[in-house]
Amino acid sequence: MSLRERKKQRTHEAISNAAIALFTDRGFDRVSITEIAEAAEVSRRTLFAYFHTKEDLVIHRFSDHETEAGDVVRTRPEGQSPLAALRAHFLDGLRRRDPITGLNDVPEVLALYRMIFDTPSLTARILQFNEGAERALARALTGTKGFPPRIARLAAAQIVAVQWTLARDNHEMIAEGMSAEDAYPAAVAAAELGFSLLENGLPAGSGKAPQS
Template identity: 45%
Template sequence: MDQPVSLRERKKDQTRRLLMRTALELFERRGFDRVSVAEVAAASSVSKKTVFNYFACKEDLVLGAGKHHIDEPARAVRERRAGQTPHDAVREYLLTALAERQPMTGLSASPYVRRLQRLIADTPALTARNLHYQQESRGLLAEALAEEGASEVSAALIAAQILAVQEVLAAQNARRVLAGESPDSVYADAVTATEHAFHLLERGLGDLLRRSAATTTYADSD
């Protein structure tokens, strides 16, 4: 059963959301590069130190909400079932995220998420930081692949191919939504594109690292 959220955790979450929304309003109004962390803090009635207690850097005031997705592809690979390849595990993970309209797929209907997407697309510093997180995600996925016997080079190549697919698909979805299409109207095409992309990937990667029924998973060993 889920543990109840404490009052302290609720207050922390409220502060985090306040900082992000205040920052977004200031960044939209004046430009990301023209607003300091101190100004975000003052507008939120907290100290600059408090901001950095919640966010490692200024860019995370925009990108921080999606940081929990960084390790998800690696986790999907580690927890995949018997008979499933790494690329199929990530495909399944992405299809679930599409069905849930998660923001990382580009299919969110949230006006707030769309504002974030526009700001990221229009701000080189945010685009660069986002690329850093994509690289971090690829590194974590490569580690998961190497744990199962892939060489360092093979693990890096496989991770790069799988996550390049994810990034291209998400960018395509986001472009259509930002252009005015509803996430629901894009969904069927997004699923088709995902299936097509991973079909092409599968033809290149084939049965590499397919998990046998005898392999013990991390979930099985808990």
């Protein structure tokens, strides 16, 4: 990178780190933009040049993952189905304790997830993030054999929903006191089940209402 680009990256990181530190210490809603700008030693105008909303100061930590599923589909090995590629990628993420899978017990990651789930505006913003992930995955699926546009959109919505549900369940296991190592077998089993349902469909069931 050029000197200018490196400087911009350092400023971006300084603002982000200052914001996360303040949010973790005092809570998202109790910290003002002015306080974040002062802690990062930048002006409010500079802060908004890097982050358009207060919520973006948190959700940007996931930004690299917004197009990840679509990238996995586009770069999968020849002969491998999109779903098989996504399954293998998610399982690899569990092995690496990738924070996006929820299977990570690093205190900073736990605090970030907790803040998102405890703050309505951040929860709403992560849903927008998931919608972006759906669109990126749908674009990658469209044109793949067996995925005309409508099926691609429906498949992308289901896949992103399953992955996010798995991540949230993994986080909840760890938030309740399990280590990532102890939670790993259950996380793998849940992922296998989730991708099996995506591949084979939901069980038909009996069609009868459950007995009370």
